[in-house]
Amino acid sequence: MDKKVRDLMNDQINKELYSAYLYLDFANYFEARGLDGFANWYKIQAQEERDHALLFYQYLQNNSEKVELEAIAKPDVVLESDLGVLNAGLTHELYVTSLINDIYAAAYDVKDFRAMQFLDWFVKEQGEEEENANDLISKMELFGGDSKGLYMLNSELAARVYNTPSLVL
Numbered sequence: 001m002d003k004k005v006r007d008l009m010n011d012q013i014n015k016e017l018y019s020a021y022l023y024l025d026f027a028n029y030f031e032a033r034g035l036d037g038f039a040n041w042y043k044i045q046a047q048e049e050r051d052h053a054l055l056f057y058q059y060l061q062n063n064s065e066k067v068e069l070e071a072i073a074k075p076d077v078v079l080e081s082d083l084g085v086l087n088a089g090l091t092h093e094l095y096v097t098s099l100i101n102d103i104y105a106a107a108y109d110v111k112d113f114r115a116m117q118f119l120d121w122f123v124k125e126q127g128e129e130e131e132n133a134n135d136l137i138s139k140m141e142l143f144g145g146d147s148k149g150l151y152m153l154n155s156e157l158a159a160r161v162y163n164t165p166s167l168v169l
């Protein structure tokens with residue numbers, strides 16, 4: 001593999017594991033608030049992020065590239081309000097989208113069609129992640145203002161279940 005594409009994918013393993021760590025921190029915030037549904041939603045999101053990390057890990061291994069695992073940073077988002085946490089989630093996903101786009105651009109530059117095909121899944125996934133983050137914010141703004149609405153929203157998010165990723169390597 002091209003060194004730049006390889007290095008960016010190797011970094012992405014760390015970024016996805018950091019995302020998992022960040023969302024576990026979000027879940028921790030909501031657990032302490034007594035909002036177990038929101039906590040459940042972010043715990044499942046953390047599982048998805050771990051899956052993303054493992055896909056990059058497996059892709060590099062499948063292509064005979066050496067994986068180098070680095071230290072995972074401490075979550076650095078200040079969690080001050082429910083809506084603030086949801087907004088931080090959207091900001092983070094927009095950042096992750098930019099990372100995926102950067103890897104795609106590097107693969108495109110060297111005509112690494114296999115990498116581009118692999119990354120197509122992540123391009124679509126990031127569209128979904130941004131949509132999910134936006135939905136949470138909209139629902140919170142619409143219904144989270146009173147305790148009954150917040151209770152209903154929390155119950156909805158409690159129903160989220162983990163699904164294995166549709167991409168298998």
Ligand SMILES: [Fe+2]
Binds near residue numbers: 052
């Ligand atoms: Fe991810």
Ligand SMILES: [Fe+2]
Binds near residue numbers: 048125128129
């Ligand atoms: Fe997802």
